[in-house]
Amino acid sequence: xxxxxxxREFGSGGRELGKRLADELSMNYYDKEILTAIAxxxxxxxxxxxxxxDGGLLHAIPLSFGRTFAYRQQDTVRILxxxxxxxxxxxxxxEDFVIVGRNADVILKQYHPFRLFVxxxxxxxxxxxxxxxxxxxxxxxxxxxxxIRQVDKGRAKNRELLSGSMWGRKESYDLCxxxxxxxxxxxxxxxxxxxxxxxxxTR
Amino acid sequence: xxxxxxxREFGSGGRELGKRLADELSMNYYDKEILTAIAxxxxxxxxxxxxxxDGGLLHAIPLSFGRTFAYRQQDTVRILxxxxxxxxxxxxxxEDFVIVGRNADVILKQYHPFRLFVxxxxxxxxxxxxxxxxxxxxxxxxxxxxxIRQVDKGRAKNRELLSGSMWGRKESYDLCxxxxxxxxxxxxxxxxxxxxxxxxxTR
Numbered sequence: 001x002x003x004x005x006x007x008r009e010f011g012s013g014g015r016e017l018g019k020r021l022a023d024e025l026s027m028n029y030y031d032k033e034i035l036t037a038i039a040x041x042x043x044x045x046x047x048x049x050x051x052x053x054d055g056g057l058l059h060a061i062p063l064s065f066g067r068t069f070a071y072r073q074q075d076t077v078r079i080l081x082x083x084x085x086x087x088x089x090x091x092x093x094x095e096d097f098v099i100v101g102r103n104a105d106v107i108l109k110q111y112h113p114f115r116l117f118v119x120x121x122x123x124x125x126x127x128x129x130x131x132x133x134x135x136x137x138x139x140x141x142x143x144x145x146x147x148i149r150q151v152d153k154g155r156a157k158n159r160e161l162l163s164g165s166m167w168g169r170k171e172s173y174d175l176c177x178x179x180x181x182x183x184x185x186x187x188x189x190x191x192x193x194x195x196x197x198x199x200x201x202t203r
Numbered sequence: 204x205x206x207x208x209x210x211r212e213f214g215s216g217g218r219e220l221g222k223r224l225a226d227e228l229s230m231n232y233y234d235k236e237i238l239t240a241i242a243x244x245x246x247x248x249x250x251x252x253x254x255x256x257d258g259g260l261l262h263a264i265p266l267s268f269g270r271t272f273a274y275r276q277q278d279t280v281r282i283l284x285x286x287x288x289x290x291x292x293x294x295x296x297x298e299d300f301v302i303v304g305r306n307a308d309v310i311l312k313q314y315h316p317f318r319l320f321v322x323x324x325x326x327x328x329x330x331x332x333x334x335x336x337x338x339x340x341x342x343x344x345x346x347x348x349x350x351i352r353q354v355d356k357g358r359a360k361n362r363e364l365l366s367g368s369m370w371g372r373k374e375s376y377d378l379c380x381x382x383x384x385x386x387x388x389x390x391x392x393x394x395x396x397x398x399x400x401x402x403x404x405t406r
Binding site: 190191 | 380
């Protein structure tokens with residue numbers, strides 16, 4: 001079984017790379033489907049889960065119903081636990097797949113996934129976010145950069161909750177790819193080849 | 204002109220990767236030749252220069268002649284300045300080359316080199332060092348690990364002297380390769396392909 005896990009900075013093109021790698025290598029691709037599964041299981045709003053499960057979406061989700069901080073913390077833990085369960089169930093099916101975010105590299109450690117991390121400089125991330133129409137059109141670059149940092153901070157925090165290993169530190173990954181000034185689709189074939197070299201090794 | 208700069212942790216196989224990449228891509232390879240050139244120019248011992256120019260060899264070179272600390276600091280600065288000059292002269296020749304260490308990525312920034320960083324976990328670095336016969340046979344793993352950390356600390360310090368950017372931080376590089384459990388020769392073709400993708404881009 002071949003598994004690729006992708007950690008990524010917000011706006012680095014990690015999700016695009018994940019989708020394209022899955023196509024290139026004929027593997028399944030998991031991302032938002034996991035949120036839908038958690039939402040079904042816990043009877044919660046999918047957007048709210050997205051925020052909790054992966055360190056936050058770019059838009060803050062307003063917290064309604066006057067829920068207390070303790071409640072919200074409890075939600076995060078419930079969601080992360082459920083997410084772990086669902087990711088393990090996917091792996092138990094035995095199929096090849098690519099999974100983006102969600103600390104899947106930590107959760108699936110026993111399967112020796114190929115662990116990729118995708119990052120870029122802020123200029124390049126701002127550019128990608130604007131192309132994708134992320135955030136609010138009225139935001140200045142500074143405001144958008146602040147949001148990007150917030151999202152990644154949330155991801156780092158979730159990883160800390162889950163494991164001792166640090167989010168985004170190269171030591172936690174097999175290959176770290178800087179997408180500044182790079183078109184993601186151009187690097188797909190070489191990253192796929194790299195993954196195949198790693199898969200061929202007895203791990 | 205294509206330039207590949209390789210930063211690497213001691214024992215990660217970075218030099219081997221550099222040599223093999225140069226072969227694979229028909230590029231020149233620079234490493235110790237630079238020390239010889241500095242030694243000629245400054246009329247100093249090549250081993251001593253090796254220690255100063257790249258954060259230290261694994262064996263500490265005994266400091267003879269009771270030279271004072273200030274003298275030794277002065278030597279480091281003279282050697283680093285000379286090294287920069289020689290590296291710039293190589294680039295001015297306009298030939299394609301691979302260069303290992305020596306903060307060449309910072310020195311050659313204007314040429315937009317492909318900046319590679321090679322790292323590995325300590326277990327894997329110890330294993331490589333022992334295979335290469337580094338250090339003293341009587342050393343325990345703990346002693347060898349301590350020396351490995353010392354060498355890398357020296358490299359980080361030299362980089363600090365030269366530039367604001369941090370040695371070994373992924374943000375300073377285009378691609379970071381973890382060689383734990385990997386045979387360097389197996390990844391050479393894919394890293395070479397990756398370099399070619401980057402070279403094809405207008406940078």
